[in-house]
Amino acid sequence: MPSTHHADGYVYDAFLSYSHGADAQMAPAVHRALSRLAKPWNRPRALRIFRDQSSLEAGPDLWATIEAKLGASRHLVLLASPQAARSRWVGREIAHWKQHREPGTLLIVLTSGAIHWDHAAGNFDRTRTTALPPELYGWFEAEPLWVDLTWARSEAELVLGHARFRRDVGTLAAALHGVSKDALDSEEARQHARTVGVRRGLTWGMAFFLVASLVFGIMAQVRGDEAERRRKEADGQRRLATVRALLAESQSRLADDPRTAVRLGLTAYSVRPTTETRAALVDVLRRTPYAGTSQGPDDSGMFVRRFSDDAGVLATAEKGKLTLWDVSQPGRRRLLHRLTPPRGDIKDVAFSRDGRTLFVAATKGHALWDIASPGTPRALPALPGAAGLDGGGFGDGDRTLATVRDGKGSSGRMDLWDVAGPDRPRRLGSVTGIYDAAEVRMSPDGRTVVSATGKLMVEEADSGKVTIEHGSGMTAWDTSDPTRPRRMGRDTPWGGALDFSPDGRTLISSNTRTAYVWRIRPAHAPQLLSKLRGHRGVVNAAAFGPDGKAAVTFDGSGGAVRWDLSRPGTPRARGKLLDGELGSGEDVAFTPDGRQIREVDSRGTVASWRMDSEPGPWQRAEAAADPVAVAAVAVSPDGRTAATAGARALMLWDITDPDRPRQLSTLQGFSGLMTDVAFSADGRYLAGGDSASRVILWDASDRRHPRRTATLRTRGPVASLAFSPHSPLLVTSGNEPPLTQGIEGWATLWNVKGGRAVESRSYTLKSFTHAGAVSFSPDGRLLALPGAGSGLFDMRDPGRPRHLKWDPVAVLQQDTAFSVKRRLLAVGESVYRVNGTSLSDPAVTLTDAPERGGRTAFHPEGNLLAEADDRGTAVLWDIGDLQRPHVAGKLPPLDESVDDVAFTPDGRTLLTGGGDGRLRLWDLGPLPAAARDPKRLACEVAGGSLDRTQWLLRAPGLAYQDLCR
Template identity: 35%
Template sequence: MRRPADYDAFLSYSYAVDRPLAAAVQRGLHTLARHWYQARALRVFRDQTSLSANPDLWDSIETALRASRHFILMASPEAAASPWVRREVAHWQAEGTRETFHIVLTSGEIVWGDGDFDWERTTALPPGLRGWFAAEPQWVNLGWARADTQLSLLNGRFRDEVATLAAAVHGLPKDVFDGEDVRRHRRSVRLRRAAVSGLALLTVLTTLLGLLAWRQQNTTERQRDQAVARELATRAAELGDRDPRLARLLSLAAWRIAPLPETRAGLLAAAGRPGRAVIESPGATAVAVSPDGRLIAVGGGSVRLWDTATRRPVGEPFAAGDVRTLGFSADGGRLVVGSDEVRVYDVATRTAVGSPAPLPEGLPGVGTLRTVAISPDGATIAVGETFGDLGLWDVETGTRLFAPFETVPPHIPSAAPVAAFSPDGKTLAALNPHDGKLRFWDLATGRPRGAPVAAYPRQTTALAWPSLAYRPDGMRIATAGVDGVVRVWDPATGKSVGAPLTGGGRTRQEKELPSVAFSADGALLAAGNADGTVSLWRGDTLEPVGDPLAGHGGVVGAVAFGPGGLLVSAGADGTVRLWDVDARLRRVTPLPADTGPLYSVAWSPDGATIAAGGHGAAGLGARGAPVSCRIDGWALCLALEGRSVMVGGGTSAHPYTRWSDPGGHDGTLLLWDAATRRRLPNPAEGRSAIANSVVFGLDGRVVFATGVGADLDTRGTVTRWSAAQQVPIGIASVELSGPAWASALSPDGRLLAVGGDNTGTADGPRTDPVVLIDPVDGRRVASFPEAGAVYAVAFSPDGRTLAAATETGAVGLWDVRSRTRTGELAGHSGPAGAVAYAPDGATVATAGADGTIRLWDSETGEQVGVPLRGHGGTVFSVAFSPDGTLLASGGGDNSVRLWEVASRRQVNERFWGHALPVRSVAFSPDGRTLASAGLDRAVRLWDVGHTVDPAAALCAQAGGSLTEEEWDQHIPDIGHRPVC
C-alpha cells in the first residue's frame, strides 16, 4: 500500500561506485527551479542522506519507497549486481508505475532491441526489468560525469542533464521547465535587489523601523543558521564512520551554530558510533596491534608503525616487500613480517633480528609470497610458501626445525598454508589450502595431534589464503576461508563448534584475503568482509554482536584487536580504521547470575547497588518434576504440585527449573555491587516465588519485591528486603485476585502502588487491580478499579497522580489524594504494558503490545506527535534519563533502544545482547549507565556516558576542533568559531 508522498523521488544507486555522483544529482534536483522561499525544489530520498539515525535499514528504505512519487535508477553494472538495488527496483515494479521510473546511466551499456532491452548487450540494468517496459524509455546519460568530484549546476552540461530529469519529476516539458527556472531565478534576483534597496531605505527611517529591521535581520540570520546546521547534521550523518573525525566535528559545528533538537540528536548519534579514526594507508594488506595497545603495525609495500593515541607514524617505513602477514610477539618486543622474504624485527630499533628464513631447496624465488606466524615467546616462526610448504624456523639461528608440509616438484604457485601458535606455545595449528584441511602438531615432539579435519574445499589456483586465530584461552580456534565463511573448532577434538558464520561474502577469491581475530579476552570474534564491513560475534556462543561495522569502501583484508576495546581493520579502499568496540565487549558479559527469566531491574538512589527480580533458579513444580510453564507477553503459567495454574493467558512450554528448596526459591531477588559488578549474597528465606517488579526505598536500604508468594499464592505479595543484610523485614499480601505485576514508590516514599490481575478466583470476587499500601507496615490504604489487569504503574514527580497501564490498552490517571479517576491516555491498539513520567512531569511515555511508544502531554492528556516505532514486536519497558532528554526502551525483538525525546529520533545503534525479550530498562542515577533485564536470565549494563554531555564526548573522541581552513571548506557561509 502506498503512503502519501513524503518524497518527490527515490534515488537507487550503487553506494560503492556512484555515491558522489548520486549526491550531486540530489543537490541538483533540490536546487533547480527552487522558489526563493523554498529549502528545496524537490525532496529527494537518498539512503545515506535520509537514513542518518535509523539503523533498521530495509524497513526504512521500504517506507521511503512507498512515500515517493518517482523512482530514479542510477544504472551501472555495479548497480545491476547489487542486491539492494535489485530489491528496490523489484519493490517499485510491484507498487509503482513505469511512467514514474527514470533511468540515469552512469556506466556500462543500455541498448534497446525489438520490444525490450537487448539483454545480450545491456549491462547496466538489473535483470528484473526484462519485459517490464512496453516501449523504449528515455534515459539521461551521466557516464561522462562519474569521475568529476566537483560537479555542480555551474557545469552547463550537467545542469542540462539534471534539468531533463527534474522536468520529468515536475511533470513539465523540458522547454517549459527551463523557462520556469529562468523566470524564478530572475524573480529571486529582483527580490534580492529590492531587499537591498529596502534596507538602504530603512537606514533613514525612524528608530522603530530600524529596530524592526534589526529584528528581521536576526530572524533571517537565525533561519540561515538553522538551515546550515540541519545541512551539516545531515552531512555528518552521511559521513558516519567513513570519516569519523570529520563527522564528529561537523555534528559539533551544527550544534554550536544552532542548538536544535535534530542537531542534538545528531550529536548523540555521532558520539555513540564505534568508528574512532582513519589512517590513510594505500595498499595496506596486514595489520597487527602490540600487546600493550600503543603501536599499530601496518603492512603493504613496506611496514610502518603508528602511535595508537596520536595516529602519527613512528619512525620510517621498513621491511620493503609485498607484505601479507604481521605478528607481534607476546611481549611486544618483536614483529614478524611475511612477504617475499620472512624477517623478524626488533620493534624498538626496527632492525632485523637474525637471518631471513630461506626458501626450501628447489623452490623458485621469483613470485613467492609467504605467510608467517610467531610463537608467544618470539623464538620460533612458522613460514608458509605459495608453493605449499610450511616450515618452522629458529629466529636467532635461522635453522629450520621441521616441516609439517612439504611439496615436491613441479612447484605450482597457489595459496600458501597458514599457521597459528596456541597461546601456551605448545601446539601449532595449520590450514593447507591445497587440501582444505586443518591440522594440529605437538611442538615438543613434532608429531600430529589427531587426524586432519576437512575445513574448506580444496583450493589450488587462488593466490589468496585463509586465516586462522586462536582464542586466548586456547580452547577454540577460528578459521576464515576464501569463500567468506568463518568456522570455529575445538582444538582438543578437532570438531567444529556451532554453525558456520557468514559475513559479507567473497566473489573474487584470487585477490580477496579473508581475515579473522579474537579479542584479547576472547569475548569477541571479528572477521573482515568483502562488502567493506567487519562482523562481530560472541567468542563463546558465536551469537552476532550488533550490526557489522561499516566504513570501508572496499574489501576488509585484515583485522586485529588491541586492549581496551580497540579493533583495527585494513581495507582495499586504502585506509586503516580504528574502532572502539568496548561497548560491544560489555554487551557480551552480563552481570553474574544463576537464575530464571528476569522481569525487572532497578538502581539504588545512590547508584551503588543494582537489583533484579524474576523466576527463581529453583523451580515451581513438584519435587523432581520439571516446571512446564513460560512467560507469554505479560502473563504467567505456573505448575503447582502436579497441577497447572494458568494465570493471565500463559501457555505451556519447556521448563525453566525444578523444585529444590521447600523453604525458598533461589534467585527471585538478585543484588549486585554496581562498581565491581560483584554479585551480593542471595536473600535466603521468606522470599517471593516470582518477583515481577523490584523497587528501592528512598534511602536505598530497603528493596520491595512484588510478585507471587513463596507458597505460589497468586493473590500477589510484596516483600520488604534489607538491601545491606539481604534478609526479609516484612511481607504483605496485596489481596489481588491474581498475580501482582508492577509496583512504584511515591516520590515522598509514603505509598507503594501495586498493579496486578483482577480476573477473580474460584473462592473470591474480582478485586481492584491497583492497590496502595503503606510501605512500612504493608497496610492497605486504598484501591482503584480498572477495566482489566494492570501491567505497569508510575507516580508523577509531584506524587499527585498515579498512571496505570492496562490490558485494554488504556492508561488510567488517578488523583492520589481524592482517589478519583481524572482521565486516561487512550491510543494503544493492544495491552499497554509500560508507563513512565519524565522528571519534570510534563511528559508521559507509554508502550505496549502494538509495538509503539507514545508520548503524552500530562496536563492535557493529548498525544504528542506520532508514535515512536522501531521495535519489531511488543515494547515491554520505557524509562526516562535523569535529565529527561532521553527515553530508553526494551522490547520483544531482544533489543534496547535510545530515543532523543525532543526530536523523537532513535539515536543509538540498537543494543543487541539479549537472546530473548527485554522486559525492563533503568538508567543509573547519574545517567551514564543503562541496565536491562531479559527473559534470557541476564542483566546487561550499557555505557551511555556519552549522552550526558555529547559535545564534550565528541571533542574528546575527535581530539581537536575544526581548523579555519576546514571550516572555510565545509561552512563557507558562516564565520569560523571554535567547536571544542
C-alpha cells in the first residue's frame, strides 16, 4: 500500500470537486470512507483527501488557495451531478486540472443525473449525459473509470458498514491506492486483524490509567473552560456596559458640550466597532452643529483677537507680538506671518472687508498693512498726524477708515481717513471733544459711524459718596459727508458688541447679558427694534451673516446664540452653541457662504460651527416643478443645472445657489406622461422620455433656449434612459404597450453623435414585468440593464456589446446605480462589488430597504446610498463600511411619494422629486464626511480623543488608547 507521505511531492492523494448544493451530504461520506478504508493501525488515515469545507483555510484570495491545493493533489475525484455540471467553480477546477495533468488522474463518482459513453465517437454522449461539465468532453481517449453512487441518495446512513457502499467506495479507493480491488480487500482484512490484536493488548494494560487520566483531565478541562468562559463573558459584559454608558452620555452631552459628546461616541465605536456604535457616532456627527476646534498658543490675558471679514484669517495681538493665522479649515490653524506691531499696548485690530488691508491701533502708535497675500504682508504708510489710537473700522467699500482716540473725560477724538490709495492716506474730517471714543465701527456704505466706550466717569463727594457723572454708551454719526461728521444721537449703556448688517441698515450692540438690535436711517438717531436675551454671560461680540438675516451673539461664558433677524423687530433664536471648554468670547464671524460661524475665545481657541440648526439632511429650498408630479430628476455634470421630468414637460433649473433655484426654461413636445430625463456626459445634450413611446433629444448648450435635435420613436412606453460617460451612446428601455402580445420588455442603444440619434442595437427582455432604471459604470465599460435574461453588458466595444451572464444578476428587475468612486453596483436592496466586468456575490444586503420605492443614487464619494421611497421619504444608507451598513438619515416624510433622487457632483446637496410636483434641495451637512470615515471626522471635530483622566473616568477597566494619534 502506498504511503500518504508521498515521495512524489504530493500532499493529498485526491482533491474532491463537487457541487455544494447537490452533494453537501454525499461528499463528507465519500471523504470519510476513503480516509478509513484499509487504514493502517499506526496512521491517522489511509488516504489524505482535500475537501474545501473541511480542509480550506481562510485567505484573502480563494481561487489562489484552490489552485495551490489542486497542485498538491495526485488525483481529482469529481462527484458528478447536473448541479456540478453547471457550477462555475467545478468548471474552473477541471479546466485547471486539464491544463496540468493527464486524463488518467481524474476519477468520476456519479451521484445524480446520467453519464453515457459513445464508443463510436470516443467521447461522452452530449445528448444523454447530464452530469458532466462541458470541460470534460473530448478529453478522454477511452471510457474513464467512474463509480455509480446514484443509488446512495436514498440511504439514511452511508458508512463502511454498509456493504454496497463499501464495495463501490473500494473500487474508487483501489484506483487511488494504485492496486487491484482484491489486493485492497486483502490489505483491509490484514490491517483489521492486526489492529484488533494490538488494540486488545494495549487496552487491558492502559485501561486503568486511561480512565483515571480521562476523569482528572476532563475535570481540569471543564474547570478551565468554565473559568475562561466566565472571564470572556465578564469582559464582554463589561465592555458592553461601558459602551452603552458612553453612548448614553454622548447623547445627553450633545446640546451643552458637543466636543465631549463626539469624543464619547468615538470611544464607544473604537472599543466595540459594531453597526450600533458606528450608527451612533455618525448620528452624533450628523446632529451636532459643532465643526471643530483649533487650540491657540496664547495664554489668557488682555490680548486682542480679531477675525477677517470672511473668518478665514485670525489676527492675535499683544504688546510686542502681532500674528496672522489661517483658520479657514475647521479644527486646523496655520501660521501665516509674524508682523512687527506698533509701539505701546495694542488696543484694536481691524480688517478691511475685502481682507486686503489690516489696521492696528496701539497706545503709542498705529500701523497699516497690505495683506492681500497674507504670507508676505507689506507695511503701508502711517496715517499722517495720528499718534496713538484706540480703535478703527473700515467702510464705504474699504475706501474710508474711521479711527478713535480716547482721552480724559470728553476729550476723545474721531477721524475719518481716505485710504482708497493706501500708499497715500489722507484725513477727510474730524470730531473732537467726544466721550465715546474707545471703539468705532463704520457701516459698509460709509454713511454711518458708531463710536462707543465702556468707561465710567465718577465723582467722589467730601462725604465719600460716589456719583456716576458719565456712563458708558455709543454715539451714532452721520458721515454721508465725511468731511463734516454730524452727531445723530447717543444711547447708554454699552458693553462690547458692535456690528453692522451688510446693507448698513441694522446694528447690533450689547450691554451685560443683553444684545440690542437697532434700525439705522440716514440723518436719524438709531431706533431700538428688539432685545436679544438668553445669554449665560456678558455679550462681548456679535456678527451678521452675509444675507443680513442671520446673526450670532457671543458671550463671556464661551456660548453663542444664533438668531433669525429676517424680521429685526421680532427676532427668533435658532439655537445655542455651547462648548464647555471655550473661555470668554472675544470675536465671532461668518464664512462668506453663511454656512459656518467661527468664534475665538480669550485663550485664542477657535471653534467652528455649522449654521444649519437641523441635523442633515435638511431642506434648503423647494420649487414648484409640475402641477401633477415630478417623475425624474437629473443634475448636469457641472452641478449648475437640474432637470425635472414633469407630467408633460421638462424644466431646467439654475441651482448654482442651492437656496434659490431659478427656472431657466420649459421644454414641451411630449404626448404622454414624462418618465425620465438625463444629461449627456459633457452636459451638452438632454434627453427626455415619456409614456407615449417617445424620446426627445435637445442641444442644451444654451440652458435658456435649448434646441430640439431629434425625436425617437421607441417600441413602448419609456421607463428609463441613460447616457454613456465615455461614448456618444444613449440607452432607452421600457415595456411593450399593455395590449400587445408576447414579450413585455425592450431596450435600445442609440448613437447620438452630433445630436442626431441613430439606432444601433435593440434587445428583447424576456419575462420582464417591471422596468427599472438602467445605468452605466463610471468608466463606461459596463451597462446594467434590468430585465430577466438581461443583466450586464460589456460595452468596451460600443458597436458590439457583449452579454455577460452571471447568476447574481441574471434576472435584474430592480433599479440600478453604479458608484462613481467605489467599484460598487446597487441593485434594489443589494450592493455588489464590481471587479472588471464581473460581480461578486452581494457585498451587502440592505435588509430594511423599502420593498417598493423609487430610484437609487450613489453619493459621488460612494459612501452614501440614497433610495427614494413611495411612502413619502428617501432613505440615506451609510455603506462606508460594507460590513456595517445602516440607515444614516431619512428625509422628513411628505404627503406624496418620492420618486427620484440625485446628488450634485460636489456631494453637498441631494435633489428629490415626486408625487407632489415639487423639486426639493436638501443640504447633507456633515453626513457624507461622517459616512466616509466617522473616526477621522470625529478626531477633526473634537480636536482629539479622551485624555487619560477622562478615559479612566468613563471607560474604567479598559486599556487607554489615544484614538486620534
